[in-house]
Every structure is written in C-alpha cells, then in structure tokens.
Amino acid sequence: MSRQMGDSHRRFLQAMMGRGITDEQGALRLYQHCCETHKTQCAPDKLDDFIDTINSKLQPMFMQIRKGMSEDNGQQYYALVNMAETEITRMTSDYADNELELFRKTMDLIVSSENGKASSTEILNSTDSMTSKKLKKSETEHLLNRLVNDKWLCEKHGEYTLSTRCIIEMEPYIRAMYQDQVKVCHICHNIAFQCQICENPTCGIKIHNPCVARYFKGRTEPHCPACDDFWPHEIPEVRRPHTKSRR
Structure with a gap:
C-alpha cells in the first residue's frame, strides 16, 4: 500500500x-x-x-x-x-548520433568479450565500421572520457567496462539486445560480465567476482554450485564497503 x-x-x-x-x-x-x-x-x-x-x-x-x-x-x-521503452533513452539528449553509435559498439565489444572489458585500442578500431559520421581519434578519446565522467563506463589501465549505473539503467535494453550472449550470475541472478566461469563445458555458469568471494569464503576445496566440479579459479577476498564511494 x-x-x-x-x-x-x-x-x-x-x-x-x-x-x-x-x-x-x-x-x-x-x-x-x-x-x-x-x-x-x-x-x-x-x-x-x-x-x-x-x-x-x-x-x-x-x-x-x-x-x-x-x-x-x-x-x-x-x-x-x-524506464521508457526506447533505445538508450536517457543518453539521447546528451550525445550526438555518432557518439551513441560508438557507445553501442563499445557495449558490443564488452558484452562479447570473455572478461567483460574492451580495450581503448579495440574501441578506436571500431570507429572504422561506423555508419554515421566517423569520429577522429581525439574525438573518440574525448567521448570515452565523457562516458566515464557521466558514469556510463568505467576505465582502468586502458580497459573499459560497463559502469554500475549503466547496467542498472540499461538492464532491459541489454537483455533484449544481447539475449543470446548475456548470462546471469548463478549466485545473485544479476547480469554478469566481470565474472568467473565454470570450466566444465557442460556447465559454464558465471559468478561475479564479489559473489565468488562471499560464496566460497572459508571453503578449503571450492566446488561449482551447479555441477559440483572443482572450482579452479583464484578465490578473491571479500571486500569491505567504503564509507564514501560513488560510481
């Protein structure tokens, strides 16, 4: 009520x-x-x-x-x-058509990658296949900085990932556009890009790194929660939340 x-x-x-x-x-x-x-x-x-x-x-x-x-x-x-059901609705008033096209191409690269990341080189190379007005290298670099500052992307060591804000905002769009590529975390059931993957070819579940840390904490022999195969990946430590943080 x-x-x-x-x-x-x-x-x-x-x-x-x-x-x-x-x-x-x-x-x-x-x-x-x-x-x-x-x-x-x-x-x-x-x-x-x-x-x-x-x-x-x-x-x-x-x-x-x-x-x-x-x-x-x-x-x-x-x-x-x-929540309006139009493509990348919230961004259309802030970005030009060719800038939105490059953002979509960046999203394509991130979604199709194994680690949920796209390098600056891959993104720069993707401008060659643009159908709208192509962006120069300096324009692309400036756009990427804007996308990071506006919290649509995150950047670390020249690699770009979808920000938390982007995933929350565009989850319906991502699920609709990449339905054959997107998988969810086996633990929290949210979309999973940066994650660990079960190496059993008949299983292949994904688990976010923070979910891996919490799920396997204290287990001497971690096993996949789906197929029970040995989990061969390094188990990260549980990270404590920062008192002042914004993404």
Whole structure:
C-alpha cells in the first residue's frame, strides 16, 4: 500500500536527480538527512519502503529508483533510471548520433568479450565500421572520457567496462539486445560480465567476482554450485564497503 509522499521524499528525489547514482551507505545518509531536515521518522531498515513510496509517484513518468550491485566490489547501489521503452533513452539528449553509435559498439565489444572489458585500442578500431559520421581519434578519446565522467563506463589501465549505473539503467535494453550472449550470475541472478566461469563445458555458469568471494569464503576445496566440479579459479577476498564511494 502506497504511503503519501512528503517533503522528505521530495528532497531525496531531488538529490537523486542530481547524483544519478549513489551507493547504499550514501543512500542511507541521504535518507537520514532528509528525515532530519523535515522532522520525520527515520528507520535504517525502512529505506526500501521509503524509496517504494517515491517510486509509486514516479511510475506515471516512466522513472524509478532502482537497486543494483557493482560487479567490481559487490556493493549495492541505487540509481534513478529512465524506464521508457526506447533505445538508450536517457543518453539521447546528451550525445550526438555518432557518439551513441560508438557507445553501442563499445557495449558490443564488452558484452562479447570473455572478461567483460574492451580495450581503448579495440574501441578506436571500431570507429572504422561506423555508419554515421566517423569520429577522429581525439574525438573518440574525448567521448570515452565523457562516458566515464557521466558514469556510463568505467576505465582502468586502458580497459573499459560497463559502469554500475549503466547496467542498472540499461538492464532491459541489454537483455533484449544481447539475449543470446548475456548470462546471469548463478549466485545473485544479476547480469554478469566481470565474472568467473565454470570450466566444465557442460556447465559454464558465471559468478561475479564479489559473489565468488562471499560464496566460497572459508571453503578449503571450492566446488561449482551447479555441477559440483572443482572450482579452479583464484578465490578473491571479500571486500569491505567504503564509507564514501560513488560510481
């Protein structure tokens, strides 16, 4: 049952419109601040209920504050997303047609890769097959920097991945466009790009690295949760969430 939206909800929504995305700790701090400012009750375990009230009012506008997980560190994030069923809707007002085409090509490279990454060289080479106005090398580099700054992509050591914001925002688009390529994590059931894969050819499940760390923690002989084959990959350590983090 939907509750009435008050000033604390409106302040929270206004802040999310400015941020676009925030991690769970940031959302909790914002929730507490909004409740204290407008002298309303605040319970940390009621954050999702608080957001559900906002979402009930956003639904007619095809928008939603959606929760998702970072493939990099396993933290939960909240993102304000556009749910209108049009291709890369939220980006069309900020990027030109040829810039959007290159973003799609970058997404193609990332989705089709084994490790969920695309190198800057691969992306630069993909401009040769553009059907719209081709981008120069300097323009491509500038665009990639913009996509990182706008939190659509992440970059590390010259390799690009889809950001947490991008995956949360575009999950329906990604599932529809890459339905034969996209797999979900066997543990959390979210889309999996940066992950470990079972080497049993009849199995081949994917598990996010943070999910691997949590699932196999303390197990001396890790076995695949689906086929029970030995899990040969290095088990990463569980990463503690940072107190101040935004992607």
